[in-house]
Amino acid sequence: MxxxxxxxxxxxxxxxxxxDGIEELDTPLPRWWLWTFYLTVVFAIGYxxxxxxWPMIDKATQGVLGWTxxxxxxxxxxxxxxxxATMREQLARTxxxxxxxxxxxxxxxxxxxxxxxxxxxxxxxxxxxxxxQELGYPNLNDDDWLWGGDLKAIxxxxxxxxxxxxxxxxxxxxxxxxxxxxxxxxxDQLVDHVLSLSGKAESSRAGAQLYADNCxxxxxxxGGGNRELGAPRLNDAIWLRGSSREAIKRQxxxxxxxxxxxxxxRLDPVTVKMLAAYVHxxxxxxxxxEVAKDPEVEVDEQP
Amino acid sequence: MSNPDDPxxxxxxxxxxxxxxGVAKTNEPVSSAVAEPEAATRRHEPHEPSREHLPERxxxxxxxxxxxxxxxxxxxxxxxxxxxxxxxxxxTPWLRWDRGPYAPDQAVLVDLANRRFYMFSIEIWPHEFxxxxxxxxxxxxxxxxxTSAVGRAWCGYACPQTVWTDLFQHVDRFVDGDxxxxxxxxxxxxxxxxxxxxAFKWSIYLVIGFWTGGAWIMYxxxxxxxxxxxxxxxxxxxxxxxxxxxxxxTVTLGGFMREQVCIYMCPWPRIQTAMLDEKSLIVTYKDxxxxxxxxxxxxxxxxxxxxxxxxxTQCVQVCPTGIDIREGPQIGCITCxxxxxxxxxxxxxxxxxxxxxxxxxxxxxEREAAGGEPKSPLRTLMRPRTxxxxxxxxxxxxxxxxxxxxxxxxELTVAPDRNPPFMLLSDGSVRNSYTLKLRNxxxxxxxxxxxxxxxxxxxxxxxxxxxxxxxxxxxxxxPADLVRQVRAYVAVPEGAESQQFTFRVTSLxxxxxxDTVQTRFDAPEEE
Numbered sequence: 001m002x003x004x005x006x007x008x009x010x011x012x013x014x015x016x017x018x019x020d021g022i023e024e025l026d027t028p029l030p031r032w033w034l035w036t037f038y039l040t041v042v043f044a045i046g047y048x049x050x051x052x053x054w055p056m057i058d059k060a061t062q063g064v065l066g067w068t069x070x071x072x073x074x075x076x077x078x079x080x081x082x083x084x085a086t087m088r089e090q091l092a093r094t095x096x097x098x099x100x101x102x103x104x105x106x107x108x109x110x111x112x113x114x115x116x117x118x119x120x121x122x123x124x125x126x127x128x129x130x131x132x133q134e135l136g137y138p139n140l141n142d143d144d145w146l147w148g149g150d151l152k153a154i155x156x157x158x159x160x161x162x163x164x165x166x167x168x169x170x171x172x173x174x175x176x177x178x179x180x181x182x183x184x185x186x187x188d189q190l191v192d193h194v195l196s197l198s199g200k201a202e203s204s205r206a207g208a209q210l211y212a213d214n215c216x217x218x219x220x221x222x223g224g225g226n227r228e229l230g231a232p233r234l235n236d237a238i239w240l241r242g243s244s245r246e247a248i249k250r251q252x253x254x255x256x257x258x259x260x261x262x263x264x265x266r267l268d269p270v271t272v273k274m275l276a277a278y279v280h281x282x283x284x285x286x287x288x289x290e291v292a293k294d295p296e297v298e299v300d301e302q303p
Numbered sequence: 304m305s306n307p308d309d310p311x312x313x314x315x316x317x318x319x320x321x322x323x324x325g326v327a328k329t330n331e332p333v334s335s336a337v338a339e340p341e342a343a344t345r346r347h348e349p350h351e352p353s354r355e356h357l358p359e360r361x362x363x364x365x366x367x368x369x370x371x372x373x374x375x376x377x378x379x380x381x382x383x384x385x386x387x388x389x390x391x392x393x394x395t396p397w398l399r400w401d402r403g404p405y406a407p408d409q410a411v412l413v414d415l416a417n418r419r420f421y422m423f424s425i426e427i428w429p430h431e432f433x434x435x436x437x438x439x440x441x442x443x444x445x446x447x448x449x450t451s452a453v454g455r456a457w458c459g460y461a462c463p464q465t466v467w468t469d470l471f472q473h474v475d476r477f478v479d480g481d482x483x484x485x486x487x488x489x490x491x492x493x494x495x496x497x498x499x500x501x502a503f504k505w506s507i508y509l510v511i512g513f514w515t516g517g518a519w520i521m522y523x524x525x526x527x528x529x530x531x532x533x534x535x536x537x538x539x540x541x542x543x544x545x546x547x548x549x550x551x552x553t554v555t556l557g558g559f560m561r562e563q564v565c566i567y568m569c570p571w572p573r574i575q576t577a578m579l580d581e582k583s584l585i586v587t588y589k590d591x592x593x594x595x596x597x598x599x600x601x602x603x604x605x606x607x608x609x610x611x612x613x614x615x616t617q618c619v620q621v622c623p624t625g626i627d628i629r630e631g632p633q634i635g636c637i638t639c640x641x642x643x644x645x646x647x648x649x650x651x652x653x654x655x656x657x658x659x660x661x662x663x664x665x666x667x668x669e670r671e672a673a674g675g676e677p678k679s680p681l682r683t684l685m686r687p688r689t690x691x692x693x694x695x696x697x698x699x700x701x702x703x704x705x706x707x708x709x710x711x712x713x714e715l716t717v718a719p720d721r722n723p724p725f726m727l728l729s730d731g732s733v734r735n736s737y738t739l740k741l742r743n744x745x746x747x748x749x750x751x752x753x754x755x756x757x758x759x760x761x762x763x764x765x766x767x768x769x770x771x772x773x774x775x776x777x778x779x780x781x782p783a784d785l786v787r788q789v790r791a792y793v794a795v796p797e798g799a800e801s802q803q804f805t806f807r808v809t810s811l812x813x814x815x816x817x818d819t820v821q822t823r824f825d826a827p828e829e830e
Contacts, residue, residue, distance in 0.1 A: 128722030141736075143770075144729045198731075236729035237797070283726070283736055283792050287769065 087112075091270045096155040099277060106277060113278025116271050120263070129282050136241050136258050141282045144238040146230045147171050149286040153227075155276035161262030162230070170262060173229040175255040178214065182252075186210055191248050197223035197235040200243070367489055368562055368625035370472060371482040371617070375644025384460040385469055393514070396521030400424075405783030406746035413523050419784070425707065426784075428744060437703045441696055448692040450575055452684050454584040454662075458571070459639035464564050465623075467557035470511060472623060478504040482620060508558040509550065516549030562624035565637055572634045581665040584683055586638045588618075588629040588660050591672040599653055611659050617649050618642035618660055628660055638662075712744035713751065713816035715808040724825040731797035733826045739789045741808060743781035750780050750811040755793055758804035758824060766790040778811070799826045 004016040004026075012025045029037075048054060052068065054061040087108050091099075099106055118127065124137045131139040138146065147157050157171055164170040182190060186206070193207030194215075218226055223234030232240060240258075241251055263272050279285070398410035400423055407414065412421040420427040420435070427434050449456050458465060478500060479485045491497055520542045521529060532538040533546075556564050565572065579585065590610075597609030612629070619627045621642060626635040628642050646660040663671070664683055671677055683689075720736040728734050743749050754776045755761045762773040766789065773794065781787040791806075802824050809817045 126722075128720070130723035130726075139723075139726070141723065141726045142728055142734075233729065237727055237731035238729050281766065281790075283734070283790075 084112075088270045091273055094273075096273055096276060097150075097152045099151060099273065106281075109274045109277035110281045112271070113274035113276070113281075116267065116275050117278050120267065121275070124260075129279070133240070133242055136256060138240055138258070139238070140279050141284055142238055143284040143286070144233060144236060145227065145284070145286065146225075146232055146240070148227045149280070149284060151276055151280050151285070154279050154285070155273065157260070158272050158276055158279075159262065159264045162258060162260040164259065164262045167262050167264075171230055171260075173218075173231065173257075175218070175231075175251075175257060177254050179253040181214070182210070187249055187252065188245075190214075190252065191245050194223070194234055194248055195243075195245075198237060365563060366625060368623065369475075369482045369485040369489070370623050370625070370641070371620040371645075372476060373617075373621040373641050373644050373648070375641075375647060377640035377644050381460060381469065381639060381641070385466050388461060388463075388466055389470075393518050396518065396526040402746045403783075405748075407525055409525055411522060412525070415523060426744065426746075428742075431710070434703060434707065437699055441699050441703075444692060444696045444699070446571075447578055448689065448696050450578040451580070451583055451692055452689045454579060454586075455572075455575055455636075455638040458565065458575075458637035462571075462637075464556060464569070465637060465639065467511075467515070467553060468561045468623060471508060471557045471561070474504060474507050474511070478507065505554075505558070508554045512550035512553035512558070513546065515553040516546035519549055520545050562635060565624060566635050576634075580688070581669075582683055582686055582688070584638075584662045584664055585632055586628060586636060586640055586643065586660065587632070587663045587665075587668055588612075589658070589663070589668070589671065590629065590631075593629070593659050611650065611655050613649070613653065615649055617645040621645040711816045711818060712814070713749075713808060713810045713818055714742040714744075715753075715806060715818045715820050716740045716742075717806050717820040717822045719822055719825075725827065727827065728794060732794045733797075733799045734792055734794040735824050737791045737793065737806070737822065739791050739806065739808075741779065741781045741787045741789060743783065743785060743787070743810075746784045748780055748783045750778055752809045752811055753777050753779065753789070753791065754807045754809070756805040756807050756819075758793065758795060758802065760796045760799070761793055761804065761824070762795075763791055763793045765792065793824065795824065795826070799824070801826045 005014055006012070007014050007023065007025055010025060012027060014023045015026045017024055048061075049063065050065045050067075051063040052060040053063065087105070090105055091109060094102065094105065099109060117125075117129070121129070124135075125131050125140055126137075129140040131137040138144075143149070145153070147153055147162070160167050160170045162171040163173075189204050189207035190210045191207075192201045193203040193211045195201035196203035196207075212221070218229050218231035219234050220226060220231075225231045225233035239247070241247055241256065263275070267275070395411050396409065399408050400410035400421070401408055402421070406419075406426070407421065409421065410423050412419075414421065418429045446457055475485060479488050488497060488500070517533075520533075524538075524542070529538060529542065533542060560568075593610040593612030595609055596612040596614040597605075598613050602609040602613070616627075618629065619625070619642075621644070622628070623639060623641065624635045624637060626633055628636060640662065643658075643660050643662070647657040650657050650659055658677070663677075667678055716739070718738040718740075720738070724735070726734040726736070739753065741751055741753075743751070753763070755763050756775075758775075762775055763777055764770045764773040765777060765779065767779070768777055770792070777791075779787065779789055803821055804824055805819050805821050807817060807819045809815060
């Protein structure tokens with residue numbers, strides 16, 4: 001044991017160590033420090049008893065307060081839901097076509113819809129809702145709508161889906177496959193006519209005749225499409241599955257038609273409304289009132 | 304609790320347990336700070352073993368400072384500063400300022416909830432925080448400036464700790480009487496009378512503390528409303544917590560800790576060691592004039608053998624931090640100059656010239672000690688260091704004023720959508736989307752015009768203005784004192800190319816403030 005002694009000038013005991021002639025005084029800890037330390041010990045013991053703390057083999061000790069981070073999250077989620085409850089109630093009450101009249105409610109619906117979109121819709125339509133031409137997922141930002149682009153139409157599409165088996169009210173239509181119906185020359189003539197509708201090719205009498213015989217019923221004489229049937233417009237610049245001759249030919253011979261799940265039953269009605277509001281807000285949404293005023297959906301405005 | 308210093312059985316015998324006789328004295332009331340022998344000299348006195356145990360107290364307890372009442376020019380100046388600073392502190396939140404129906408009517412308000420800072424006609428938004436940063440820098444450099452020019456004037460007169468301590472010392476004087484009465488009362492046993500007196504004094508402390516905290520929260524909400532809510536128990540919990548904390552800290556720091564804050568807690572005296580130089584004004588005892596000390600009688604008997612200091616200890620008795628300035632410059636001196644008042648008064652009474660203790664620079668001290676003439680302290684104001692500090696300080700101030708005068712109350716920020724970057728519309732035109740933020744810093748709604756410039760054929764519509772009304776110029780109304788977010792769609796007819804263009808926002812009022820942002824228009828690549 002080192003030689004403990006009393007330090008002369010201060011009268012304090014030393015700890016007995018010496019380094020290069022420097023000795024350490026054995027000064028007791030300040031009282032306040034000591035009490036603070038004891039308090040932290042007491043606090044720590046209390047904490048271990050009250051909260052989950054001690055790791056065991058499969059889980060930690062439970063603590064007498066029964067607190068868990070999971071439980072806290074659940075509590076916070078409930079609180080957040082309660083905070084939103086008024087808005088959701090109001091949304092539930094408001095018919096979709098009247099949603100646009102309350103701009104604040106609309107704003108909240110759009111915000112909620114954006115969140116729901118990121119969870120449920122981005123898988124096909126992309127995070128920016130731009131869709132995919134290769135895979136045939138429509139772009140939701142543009143002003144071309146197969147089934148209508150006002151709030152009510154979007155809401156209907158979301159609710160019942162497209163070509164969704166098991167729902168009688170689903171959006172559905174069928175483009176017949178024309179494989180074997182035309183020879184190659186006829187097919188080229190038909191494609192020329194389709195492209196001519198948007199001014200991209202010269203049509204021929206034969207092509208026009210083929211179109212009139214096979215396509216007019218759904219796509220309209222000037223290619224305006226038909227939203228009742230989900231028949232795309234052919235006279236605009238937007239092509240769901242590509243505007244190349246190859247793509248058009250393929251679509252005539254062996255048409256591919258998209259499907260969309262119905263969200264009724266998967267999402268609650270309020271969320272579906274919010275999604276409709278969000279999709280409508282993306283920039284291509286159509287005004288419900290105006291569309292309602294003019295029930296003639298086929299618009300032939302091309303020259 | 305057993306003393307951890309108790310010698311262990313067996314081992315203790317070898318040790319000669321000693322105690323210095325000075326330590327045992329520390330419990331005694333201190334009647335005069337100067338009468339105590341200096342601790343340093345005591346230490347070297349021979350130790351004699353007196354007790355089995357080591358001293359229970361390892362730290363010297365605080366000696367209560369009971370400073371004596373004094374009157375004089377510096378004391379009166381201190382009163383004035385106290386009046387002005389406390390006046391500003393307590394009155395400011397109650398000043399009203401008409402800002403119209405869209406903004407609070409409080410002249411000085413830190414509105415944390417809405418992130419606005421109001422100061423008379425100035426309104427600071429969060430993005431203009433550089434104004435606050437600039438003010439803080441000015442405050443810092445201002446401290447350097449003041450310190451280099453007139454020493455620790457901040458400590459002595461304007462520091463909140465000084466002002467509140469002064470206030471509490473006046474409370475002491477009001478309740479317990481002046482120095483001698485207070486010293487006696489401190490030493491007296493705890494009778495009912497003393498208890499009542501202390502309770503009364505401490506409740507005044509509490510009231511002052513409460514008022515201090517109460518005034519503080521007024522800066523963060525509309526004062527009359529807050530007072531009303533506060534007493535009805537309807538104010539925000541943070542208001543009560545703040546008042547409680549500030550009451551506690553004011554009473555603790557101003558009422559009980561006092562000079563200990565200046566000596567042990569405050570970093571500023573340490574920094575000032577670096578800020579002061581031989582040309583800075585400090586409170587100095589002119590030892591070449593005062594030493595050796597001797598009473599008036601002694602000096603009369605032996606002319607020429609004694610200095611001017613008669614060792615009356617008035618300078619020590621009036622000191623609010625309880626130091627002896629005659630020991631030279633020290634960290635406990637806050638240069639409040641009360642000792643100058645005290646000494647000047649004594650010198651006048653005994654018919655000697657004033658200024659035995661005085662404001663002086665170290666340079667002056669040396670010259671004066673060598674027989675030179677005393678110089679006016681004001682001379683210390685003009686020197687390169689002070690001027691340099693002033694130039695920096697004024698430069699920042701000027702820049703802030705310039706920025707304040709030239710700032711626009713209308714601002715535009717543009718965030719282009721990048722997902723997707725562009726959109727083909729059914730008529731073949733190309734559309735880009737942007738999120739515009741229109742900032743209206745006026746406290747009234749303003750109509751603004753957004754224009755698309757430098758984009759051939761470009762038209763714009765927004766989330767509230769339909770595409771059927773698309774045009775290169777649109778008008779929107781921005782609510783008072785708010786940022787309005789507008790989603791803008793810009794379309795260019797078929798065949799557009801990617802290019803730069805400009806959004807311009809103009810306020811449609813007398814100011815016609817304008818702001819432009821250049822951004823990008825994306826279009827499909829030519830195939």
